Amino acid sequence: MGGLAHIIESEGIPTTQISLIRTHTEKMRPPRALAVPFELGRPLGAPNEPAFQRRVLEEVLKLLERPAGPVLEDFADAPPVADVEADAEGWACPVNFAAPMVDISDADLVYQSLLQEVNLLRPWYEEAVRTFNRSAFGISGKTPEEIARVIADVLIDPAGTAPPIDGETIGTGFKRMADDLRYFYTEAAIAKPDQRSTDLEVANWLWGETTLGKVLAAIRDASMESEEPSLKRLAPTAMVPTHQRHRTRHG
């Protein structure tokens, strides 16, 4: 981010930026930056908090009116905490799943198990689309059913699976599909009204309590050792979030 600021400002256009990792900004010294105390992925603080988002935006834009720099300011306030009932026990998935499959050695059975999960989640996914008026599902251009089939096949025979998206490697095609299906599950999981979820809670459920999570972790393990370069390249950091890698053999 700081690099872009240097480049664009040196081309003659003033820049200002939000900084999520203050130490990076201290080192890179871009012209103007507002360091915010928010989690990664939420540079404006919180969803559906327009007044708060607006304050952040005004503060970062106001840095453009400073007479000299570099300027690195702090935005001190934490994002607003939702009004959750005191007795609420935090987030819970709206659907009760059976435990994830134990034996995941048969592609057809894995596919059937993934389909069951997709079918249970679909009404909640649809609810999420209505509630949020948006969906990030669709990167791969495939349906959840098509994705489930490919994921089951990659699990059993990673290098032998045909590239699932025309013109892309197995790794890129698989990555887009796996991200898509995780988005589908995640959007469904946060659809229930009046529940504030955290990324970590939803991830603990997806990676710990669903067949999809178990299968994706197993694919990551296989990809670490795979001869297929496009899978091997993505395996270390782009398949499983750092906070879920304890579930994998390679960590």
Added chain:
Amino acid sequence: MVHLSQLPDHLRDALVNQELPDYESTPWVAAKPLAESRIAIISTAGLHRREDSPFVAGAGDYRVIPDDADMDALMMSHVSTNFDRTGFFQDVNTSFPIDRLHELVEDGFIGSAAARHYSFMGATPPAVMEPVARDLAGLLKQDHVDAVLLVPV
């Protein structure tokens, strides 16, 4: 994802101690008053319209987000698995404050919003991004952009 300060040491260190380019000085261009400024947003969240192709790992290219695009149809194909997306799923403004920017135009806080905004995918080596970003600066000038807001993810 949790806040950086709550991450285990090894994860925080890996993130914080990334190799960063060294800059001997900081460029500085005086900005116009905000109320007269045309502002463009550049995000590094790997955002794009549904009809555009997703980002590929290591890519230094960007996608154009027209100011009148359907922002609720924006996709996020950032390769990283290590930041929160639940905020973005609920409200695009959590990571791309486009509705807030338009409100600031209506209220006269800024002059106007650019005709086009842009998204890169962060975590791309600066050397790969640099020629593309210099070219992009030319496009911003053609659009008469007075200042750029950079938003990480």
